[in-house]
Each structure stands twice: as C-alpha cells, then as structure tokens.
Amino acid sequence: MRISSIFTILLALALALPVVVRSEPGPASLYADRLVVIKSQKRLFLYREGTLLKTYKVALGKKMGPKTRQGDCRTPEGSYRIDGRRRDSRFYKALHISYPNADDERNAHSTGCLPGGNIEIHGLPKGYEDLAAIHTRHNWTSGCIAVSNQEIDELWQLVPDGTPIEIRP
Template sequence: MRAAFFPIFFALVFGISGAAPPDRDASPPLYYSIERDGTLYARPDRTAPLPDFRPLALQEPLFMLDAQDGWLHVRTMDDVTGFVPEEAVSNVWLRISKKQQTLFVYRGADLAMRISVDLGLNAIMDKVRRGGTLEPDHWRTPEGNFHIVAKNPNSKFYKALVLNYPSAEDAERGIRSGLITEEEYDAIMEADETLEMPPMGTLLGGFIEIHGNGTGGSVNWTQGCIAVTDWWIDRLWEIVHVGTPVLVE
C-alpha cells in the first residue's frame, strides 16, 4: 500500500512529474485517509462499520464516488466501496518549487493557494548530508516525495510541519555512499513504511520543516527548512495533517 501511494497520487493530480493529465470523467477524485486505523462504514452511520473489513491505513488512497451530508462514498484501491466521514479524509497536498520559491497548496487537481517561501542557505542544490556552521553549503532544502510526519505547535519558529526527511529514498542513497550504518538504514526504512518519525540524527541530516518566522520575501536563510510567514503557517495548520503529501522539486 505504501509503495504505491506516491506514484498513484501524483499521477492522478495534474500529471505532476511527467504523468499524463487525468481524465476527469474516468478518474474519480482522489482522497486519502488522515486517520490511523480508520473505519469504512456500510452506510453513512457511525454505528454501521463494514463487516469483515480491515482498518483503513493512514494515507490510504480512496476514490470519492459521491458526497452527501458530511459523508463521502468511497472506493478503496482493492475495489471495496463504503462510506467515511468527510473529516476522516483529505485531498490536500503541497508542492514546493525551489526554482519559483513558492509553496503551492492543492485540493486534488485544483490549485488553492500559492505562498512565497524562504529556503535553505544553499537554495539551488539538493540536500546530500547534514549541514553545520562549518559546512553551511549543506544547509540545503531536500528534493523528493515526502509527507508531514508530525505537527509541532511549540516550534522556536512559531509552528512547524515536520517532513519525513530522511525518507526511504534518502536512506538508499545514504547507505550506498557510506553516510549511514545498516542499523540507521533499517530504522529509516521502517519509519518510512509505518509513517513514523525517521531518525533525525544521522549524517543525512533531519528536522526539515515547513515553519513560521518566514520573511515573505523569498530570502534564503534557513538550515534547509521551508519558512513562511506566521500568517501563512496558521492557514496551513488548519488544513494540513500528518500524512499530507509534500512534493519538493
């Protein structure tokens, strides 16, 4: 389920990363579960769970067939249909263009917001390893497919949405280059599979966040994070959940 999420999700919305644009008549709108162990119901009634069906996984893709009175009629990837409360799912995802220094907020295929961002001190290069005061060139914003793994309401940068960097792709790169140990590799891979916080203290770096205290003027000063103004982080806080997909390119 996890391995299929990003290819399916990004292929069906706007044809990101070279995929063909979706046929809106043939492809129902795509949502994803924002609950761990969510429930699929037989009808729009919380007392009527679908018999003999497994719990819905966090970030599980769901095709929306219809909406009525606070409920969505959905189909899973394995062609099981049922109902979920609308607050149990989302179609919000984020795309960050380093070239445009802009965070784009989408609802499905529809662009909802565009926000100016501050990036890492080296805003051009992809992140390879942990930076520091002696290696400020490595304070870079990583590129790739990520998701929000935690929300920190008490960040020193006001509020923070934590990305799951390093991801499985970063772990593969890290083990090939000798930056991480086998144990660190295994821990990152397990965290990626279970949508938990990955180890943040390896030589790959960590704690890459979308956080507040941004200038709003596309100034590159962070240690790899994406900074927006406090006003914007408040808006994002309301609609972004643990599991929200984030594409950085």
C-alpha cells in the same frame, strides 16, 4: 406555563441555534490533499483534488541543490508526507516533513554521511515576526521551508497530518 409560551420559547431557541459558531474545523473539502514546492520559484502550492487552493512565497535552505547530507543547509527534493506538527519549535509553529525517505538514507550512507533530518515548514524565528514582509527575499533556513507566521497559521488549519508533499528543484 401555557402551551403558547412554551412554543414561543422553543421557537426562539430553534432560531438561535444556526447562529452558534462551530469550533471544530470546516468540511474536509477545504483541506489540502497535496502540497508541491518548486524550489526554483520559491513557491509552495496547496492542492485539493487537482485544484489549486493557495500559493505561498517561501524561503528555503541557504545553499542551492538537493539535500545530500546532514548540515549542508539545503532543502531536500523528493516525495514526503507531513508527519507531525510542533508548537514548541524555536519558530512560531512547524509542520514536520518525513525527510529522509529511503532514497535519501541510501544516498547519504553511500557517501559515508548521515542524511540529516528535522525538515519542516515553519514560521519565523521568535523575535523576527516583524520581518514577515521581507523574509523571502533571501534563502535563510538550514534546509527547511519558511513562511510568515500568519501563513503557517493557515497551513496549520488547511494541511492535515499525512498530506503528501513533493519538493521539486
């Protein structure tokens, strides 16, 4: 094979390389480093280094006020972390929140109750995907934070495990 032919092949390969799509996540600068939920606004805010990246409208627990015990259908208030993710939830996908924290445990036990757990940011229940446009009209969860399936796909990509989440009244 002639040198000019080899050079032509190598040049063609070099020009094709930038076209290859990367399958790994984008740069860390695209990830959220803090989440804030303001329950009174029914909004979830994603931040990176103090800059607002995205806002989501959410549905919350059926009952108002801070979560105080297992089964009260309230969304907790306080500081937590995203501590895991589930593809096998009864919802489309879910990001698990580290509720209960030490304060939640202490407060619940002081009243003789269990604090509960399994609080998540999740998509819609299987079979209810068509309600994405209207699911936030009413608070319907048992204490979780619900978004559409398309939104939980975005959050799944933008929010790494360990990200702090603050849930405010």
